[in-house]
Amino acid sequence: MSLAVYPLIFEPILKDRIWGGTKLETYLGKKNLPTPTTGESWELSAVEGDVSVVKDGVYKGKPITDILELYPEEVLGAKVHKQFGTQFPLLFKFLDADKELSIQVHPNDELARKRHNSFGKTEMWYVMQADEGSRIIVGFKEKSSQEQYLKHLADKDLIEILNEVEVKKGDVFFLETGTIHAIGAGIVVAEIQQTSDITYRIYDWDRVDAQGNSRELHVDQALDAMNYNTTDTQKHYTTIENKSNAMVNCPYFTTSYLPLNGSMGVSKDGSSFTVYICTEGEFSIEAGGEKYNFKKGDTVLVPAILKVFILSGTATLLEICIS
Structure with missing residues (x-):
């Protein structure tokens, strides 16, 4: 299974x-x-x-x-x-x-x-x-x-x-x-x-x-x-829209600041899960023909096997993985 x-x-x-x-x-x-x-x-x-x-x-x-x-x-x-x-x-x-x-x-x-x-x-x-x-x-x-x-x-x-x-x-x-x-x-x-x-x-x-x-x-x-x-x-970190702006990179986790405005494709290599923390706004993840909606205060775990998806919305996200 x-x-x-x-x-x-x-x-x-x-x-x-x-x-x-x-x-x-x-x-x-x-x-x-x-x-x-x-x-x-x-x-x-x-x-x-x-x-x-x-x-x-x-x-x-x-x-x-x-x-x-x-x-x-x-x-x-x-x-x-x-x-x-x-x-x-x-x-x-x-x-x-x-x-x-x-x-x-x-x-x-x-x-x-x-x-x-x-x-x-x-x-x-x-x-x-x-x-x-x-x-x-x-x-x-x-x-x-x-x-x-x-x-x-x-x-x-x-x-x-x-x-x-x-x-x-x-x-x-x-x-x-x-x-x-x-x-x-x-x-x-x-x-x-x-x-x-x-x-x-x-x-x-x-x-x-x-x-x-x-x-x-x-x-x-x-x-x-x-x-x-x-x-x-x-x-200190940059705040470029629709881009993962590096904040912290340590052996235990890597965290980026992602100001989402519109939509962007995401492609991962399967080596690590990804977590998105929504600190402002609303966003969705589109994958496998489905759309999943999230809002401020949500913490979302994207399994590593889900390598390709689309983020869309107007939101401030923290993007976390282990690199």
Whole structure:
């Protein structure tokens, strides 16, 4: 039995977060938020316990992991299948930071494998919406050290040595593992990352939940995971219409900015799947005599076996593959 070939979208996995809000619904159109502090929509995930299921079509209700067990090369692509077997290697999310996230860091592959039997967590952010004056934390202002970092953490003035950046819609940040970071209040981001849910939380602004409990911190684990050097995280890119404009190219994923206006043919080589995240507008994918329609807030997986198709519409897309 062969794979039924069509672009796949998935039921969002919505997650309550102490810092979340309602923009996933008001800005991105996600329905039935479980709480007024819904901070994350996991759009495509193979993380154990949070596996995405297909939203419609032949595979409606099927977990992505089941489809990959049957058709790994057809979905993932020859190169990706060879590297990852039947494992989907990336995780796609939208985040609504109504309040600031904790200051945190993610381990690299080696450390994550040793401690958690997991991938590391290299990630990137595309800022979809930002209230005026919104800021993020990315790295240290100047080269630091474990001793200096711990002193500022103990004195509760860690923010003094961290690099704060004011952000606007369209800004892109690439965070290699070990980069200390936090998304500030008033920001919606699309996040692309390795398949991992390993986060070392360092400082959580001394806040508590409705029951008066503070969240767990991982100060000791973070010490040898952290890069104490300064990092150049912001990425600049061109915005040529109907073209894939390179944003981030790393061993884990390649992301391009694609402003679609009209229609364009796409031809792939079958080595990798492609994911399109629609951050503005509406678009369609035409393939095999069928037309599939998508809108802002949709995350679409195009199986690697679907090599030739047409994109049409007026939309801003992020195009992601593994190259």
